């Protein structure tokens with residue numbers, strides 16, 4: 001009979017010295033240096049990925065969460081062992097957080113695999129951390145449960161409720177338009193982030209929190225409690241106890257993160273008016289399990305899944321309001337008829353069984369009923385056309401209805417530096433009817449696909465009150481941003497996608513209802529421009545940049561490294 005003890009607890013994955021007994025003897029000697037008893041060292045080991053960092057205020061409550069997770073683990077009979085991983089904050093990652101997401105996923109995967117743990121709690125929160133952790137844990141294959149840090153509180157400016165970061169952009173737009181002065185924008189700056197925690201609107205962090213819960217890899221009801229609440233701490237304690245249970249039952253992530261679970265997550269992404277980044281992250285996580293997420297399927301789901309959650313930037317509320325409205329379960333109850341109810345949740349129950357356990361609904365105004373949606377279709381639409389043969393997306397629920405069908409003259413910026421140099425020039429030849437195009441901000445172009453797809457309205461138009469224009473790029477945009485913004489144009493310009501040859505003065509036609517993005521030039525003219533100005537793909541001599549440029553995939557493959565995806 002196989003000795004199962006060799007595959008669990010401290011006996012897992014022994015360092016190789018050629019003598020198993022000595023390896024275990026040495027490992028125990030070292031950890032006993034930290035004061036552990038033999039009793040403690042026979043318990044199931046629960047790793048806790050500690051992503052606390054002074055550079056990451058979105059994870060500012062990680063010390064409290066660690067305490068609570070450890071309490072939950074110990075109450076359930078396990079031994080909690082936290083370990084550090086890379087932590088990424090959106091505003092403290094150069095050149096962009098996306099450039100580092102895959103590095104964090106490798107770190108997470110290899111640390112889970114290298115260290116002896118029977119299950120792992122993944123503490124994440126800020127935009128790239130949850131996808132990086134789920135990508136890594138999916139590849140490592142050890143039972144895991146996601147715990148998000150929770151949203152920050154909202155602040156107040158002159159009696160108006162504000163929160164990061166939809167209101168950051170709105171107030172900055174007012175400042176650029178010279179509607180408010182430097183003193184006032186400075187006072188707003190004090191109020192936008194009222195506590196530690198993740199952005200308080202339905203940005204990427206909130207989206208990934210909801211998506212993790214919808215996938216079943218986080219506890220039911222765990223997405224919405226704000227970072228500084230007792231509810232968040234209780235979720236952490238329960239997550240610790242759950243980790244001990246999945247260690248015993250060997251509930252590996254591949255049994256939870258199935259094709260049905262991803263389809264449930266896409267439904268939720270659409271119904272919450274979630275961040276467009278969610279599409280890329282879900283594609284990347286699924287790719288680690290050999291599951292293909294198809295943009296055509298996303299669009300089909302979008303046509304029958306309305307936006308029900310009334311949060312900024314699509315609506316008016318904040319995450320703490322969603323929590324008061326019952327959290328994500330309130331939405332899942334409403335979407336019940338559209339979900340795969342047999343999908344397994346980390347609790348060991350199915351999604352349907354979890355929904356059966358919910359309390360009765362109560363009156364609230366954050367999650368709309370299916371009969372009265374905020375937006376009749378899903379928040380994200382998939383576009384095709386000769387400008388984006390591999391697809392592009394638009395967050396239609398946060399776009400200007402008047403621009404959803406629009407033809408205009410292209411005003412082209414070759415890269416982010418060109419944009420910064422010319423966008424506010426009084427000499428810029430631009431009108432409100434034009435289409436702003438930004439190249440070279442795709443996965444390889446910038447590199448790291450920065451959230452620069454939210455091109456600012458040229459100052460001279462902003463001063464005249466122009467609030468939105470059609471904007472197109474191969475980059476991403478923050479989930480907290482709004483506007484008629486076409487993103488993820490694939491293939492990107494840096495690898496020779498058609499976008500590379502768009503010139504100012506060309507005409508571009510967007511028709512969201514028809515799902516089309518057309519560049520009105522002939523094939524002959526495109527061939528002429530290709531021949532006249534061939535594209536050279538970016539390369540690097542050394543280091544992570546070389547790995548990144550050699551290996552990163554396009555948006556439709558999740559911007560993961562090709563060698564990390566599971567072959568199908």
Ligand code: FES
Pocket residue numbers: 058089090091125126127164197198199203205
């Ligand atoms: Fe961390 Fe928004 S910057 S969640």
